[in-house]
Amino acid sequence: xxxxxxxxxxxxxxxxxWPEGEPKxxxxxxxxxxxxxxxxxxxxxxxxxxxxxxxxGDLTPELLETSVWTDAMLAAAGxxxxxxxxxxxxxxxxxxxxxxxxRIAGVPTSQIRVLSNIDFPWQTYEYLTRVSQIPDTARIRSxxxxxxxxxxxxxxxxxxxxxxxxDLNNLLHVLIEPVFADYWTxxxxxxxxxxxxxxxxIGFDQMLVKGVVRMVRRRFGGDYFVIFTPPExxxxxxxxxxxxxxxxxxxxxxxxxxxxxxxxxxEKYTDYEHVVNAxxxxxxxxxxxxxxxxxxxxxxxxxxxxxxxxxxxxxREQYKLPTNIVHIFRTYVDGAHxxxxxxxxxxxxxxxxxxxxxxxxxxxxxxxxxxxKLDGDERAALYKVMGGTNTPKRRRWQEQMRDxxxxxxxxxxxxxVQKVEPAPGGGVVSFVHGKNGDQEIRSxxxxxxxxxxxxISQHRVLADxxxxxxxxxxxxxxxxxxxxxxxxxxxxxxxxxxxxxxxTLGGYFPGVDTFLGLQIAAQEIADDLARRGxxxxxxxxxSTIQWLRWCFNRPV
Amino acid sequence: MVPTLTGRxxxxxxxxxxxxxxxxALVTPVLPIxxxxxxxxxxxxxxxxxxxxxxIVWELVYHLLMQWRWEKDWPSMFGxxxxxxxxALIWALLVAHAIPGLHTTPPFGAFLADFATVWVGxxxxxxxxxxxxxxxxxxxxxxLV
Numbered sequence: 001x002x003x004x005x006x007x008x009x010x011x012x013x014x015x016x017x018w019p020e021g022e023p024k025x026x027x028x029x030x031x032x033x034x035x036x037x038x039x040x041x042x043x044x045x046x047x048x049x050x051x052x053x054x055x056x057g058d059l060t061p062e063l064l065e066t067s068v069w070t071d072a073m074l075a076a077a078g079x080x081x082x083x084x085x086x087x088x089x090x091x092x093x094x095x096x097x098x099x100x101x102x103r104i105a106g107v108p109t110s111q112i113r114v115l116s117n118i119d120f121p122w123q124t125y126e127y128l129t130r131v132s133q134i135p136d137t138a139r140i141r142s143x144x145x146x147x148x149x150x151x152x153x154x155x156x157x158x159x160x161x162x163x164x165x166x167d168l169n170n171l172l173h174v175l176i177e178p179v180f181a182d183y184w185t186x187x188x189x190x191x192x193x194x195x196x197x198x199x200x201x202i203g204f205d206q207m208l209v210k211g212v213v214r215m216v217r218r219r220f221g222g223d224y225f226v227i228f229t230p231p232e233x234x235x236x237x238x239x240x241x242x243x244x245x246x247x248x249x250x251x252x253x254x255x256x257x258x259x260x261x262x263x264x265x266x267e268k269y270t271d272y273e274h275v276v277n278a279x280x281x282x283x284x285x286x287x288x289x290x291x292x293x294x295x296x297x298x299x300x301x302x303x304x305x306x307x308x309x310x311x312x313x314x315x316r317e318q319y320k321l322p323t324n325i326v327h328i329f330r331t332y333v334d335g336a337h338x339x340x341x342x343x344x345x346x347x348x349x350x351x352x353x354x355x356x357x358x359x360x361x362x363x364x365x366x367x368x369x370x371x372x373k374l375d376g377d378e379r380a381a382l383y384k385v386m387g388g389t390n391t392p393k394r395r396r397w398q399e400q401m402r403d404x405x406x407x408x409x410x411x412x413x414x415x416x417v418q419k420v421e422p423a424p425g426g427g428v429v430s431f432v433h434g435k436n437g438d439q440e441i442r443s444x445x446x447x448x449x450x451x452x453x454x455x456i457s458q459h460r461v462l463a464d465x466x467x468x469x470x471x472x473x474x475x476x477x478x479x480x481x482x483x484x485x486x487x488x489x490x491x492x493x494x495x496x497x498x499x500x501x502x503x504t505l506g507g508y509f510p511g512v513d514t515f516l517g518l519q520i521a522a523q524e525i526a527d528d529l530a531r532r533g534x535x536x537x538x539x540x541x542x543s544t545i546q547w548l549r550w551c552f553n554r555p556v
Numbered sequence: 557m558v559p560t561l562t563g564r565x566x567x568x569x570x571x572x573x574x575x576x577x578x579x580x581a582l583v584t585p586v587l588p589i590x591x592x593x594x595x596x597x598x599x600x601x602x603x604x605x606x607x608x609x610x611x612i613v614w615e616l617v618y619h620l621l622m623q624w625r626w627e628k629d630w631p632s633m634f635g636x637x638x639x640x641x642x643x644a645l646i647w648a649l650l651v652a653h654a655i656p657g658l659h660t661t662p663p664f665g666a667f668l669a670d671f672a673t674v675w676v677g678x679x680x681x682x683x684x685x686x687x688x689x690x691x692x693x694x695x696x697x698x699x700l701v
Contacts, residue, residue: 145694153694154684175633342623354626361628364695365558520695540689547688 057237091116094250563698
């Protein structure tokens with residue numbers, strides 16, 4: 001391309017992560033008088049041309065208030081537009097798995113962009129699992145065949161670990177599970193290592209663009225605009241718009257969530273030390289307990305509570321600590337529970353027991369095909385039956401709790417905490433109302449293990465989508481999507497917005513917020529894109545050939 | 557495995573007809589069955605057909621038993637253990653000459669080797685390699701169509 005005056009005068013390149021090779025240095029910000037500066041386009045042949053027009057480069061009131069945008073509106077605002085057919089928002093495991101599927105379906109990296117505010121797909125997952133007491137060497141709550149790095153689920157993690165460690169015990173374990181052993185699950189480090197390898201294989205970094213997505217709006221005539229804020233100093237304008245025919249949202253949880261009484265306590269007394277959420281770093285609790293005797297109150301009955309409990313028990317054993325633990329269950333499950341003999345889940349000592357986040361058949365069996373047929377209240381009802389916080393029944397944990405009860409240092413109880421106040425001698429007091437009346441429980445710390453913020457309106461992009469683009473809530477209050485994960489209400493000419501992951505819980509597919517769930521969504525999305533003629537459908541031949549390429553770590 | 561009823565039946569028919577046929581064809585020549593190879597093949601393939609047909613009824617039974625499991629899954633181990641009752645029933649039918657087309661009972665050793673080879677071979681394929689060409693199979697409860 002010849003550089004020169006004329007119709008190239010208004011064009012410049014938007015810096016950031018380039019499609020191939022190292023990130024280029026950002027050109028100097030273009031001032032008003034400088035708008036006719038010309039750039040040598042031969043340096044980055046794959047970069048789409050960006051048009052820089054008059055205007056400040058930020059959102060205008062007109063853009064914010066109008067639901068459907070025209071190209072002219074963005075030009076007037078001075079926001080450069082980049083054309084990419086498929087954009088995935090989030091950059092976490094949901095985006096990774098979807099990009100992986102599309103790459104395997106034959107889509108080149110130039111046609112996909114991953115708009116991410118993190119550096120690698122498992123960053124958020126790594127952080128959350130680490131602070132909620134799952135270190136690298138520990139095993140996560142995920143099936144052997146749920147491999148985010150391998151769309152076929154074969155070889156399974158158990159087989160891979162057996163091969164790598166030359167240890168057949170892994171294989172024996174998956175053979176006898178779940179009757180003669182707990183469900184086998186992979187080590188955290190195995191999962192991350194495998195994702196890093198697959199990420200390199202599919203050229204993920206070539207598709208990655210760092211920054212924050214502000215909103216997604218319909219474009220007049222078809223396609224969507226995704227407003228993107230690149231990191232400061234890397235772009236000539238504050239905002240950049242991606243014009244895409246297909247947008248995929250995998251934005252995850254908006255943030256932490258506290259129980260109302262604990263939220264109130266933290267705000268009223270500005271005390272963020274004694275009351276913590278298990279999903280935030282809280283090492284100070286364990287360090288303090290190593291230094292002196294203390295009591296911890298645990299709230300919640302799920303996997304996080306189990307892991308925090310294990311940490312407390314392990315520390316107790318390792319450092320010979322006198323730590324006292326009081327576990328308050330709002331809903332105390334004291335045995336098998338369920339509406340009938342064919343829908344009965346194990347439980348006991350306050351906990352509901354289940355191998356994985358959902359009953360296994362949601363990932364392809366009976367429950368999946370059942371839920372697929374339901375709408376509205378019927379769907380909500382089935383979710384309710386299989387819902388409720390639960391944890392795996394692991395032999396080691398059962399042992400630790402038994403020892404705790406016998407030793408008098410682990411007390412479990414049913415109760416609803418009405419309020420929490422600072423205790424006179426230090427620490428906090430929980431005012432608990434339970435079946436056996438009211439109690440005051442004094443403790444040094446309260447660890448809230450009840451989970452993450454799940455209200456989708458707490459996420460800007462989703463709130464905006466509901467307000468301007470026609471998205472709406474499903475029977476469980478999250479984003480309603482089709483069986484093929486298209487967000488209902490948001491179609492635009494031949495384009496579509498898809499969503500997968502935690503934000504879509506409550507739809508036709510129950511197991512969303514899981515590795516396998518994200519892959520199932522990615523498969524449905526890839527198949528839908530193939531139906532629309534945008535990419536190839538992965539049939540038996542392509543699937544087999546791609547699997548062999550995976551096995552030999554050959555690029556897609 | 558997280559099968560649906562339709563999926564179980566489709567998978568059984570498909571795998572026994574394909575992998576089962578290949579393994580039967582390979583193993584029959586080395587089985588201790590007296591007589592010409594042709595009649596040995598007739599015997600083993602009729603047994604294969606019997607395992608398919610009778611198996612459809614077994615799948616109904618397994619589906620019913622699975623309803624008592626909260627997870628509604630059919631652990632891999634069960635897929636191996638069911639070789640015992642299924643094999644026993646087929647043997648009983650063979651001894652009783654109840655299988656159409658077979659008028660003599662093959663030697664027990666031959667039957668055992670044949671049945672075990674096909675069973676383990678199909679089980680191994682179902683627990684891994686099936687997912688390679690049939691990408692959507694495990695998410696559809698085992699349905700191929």
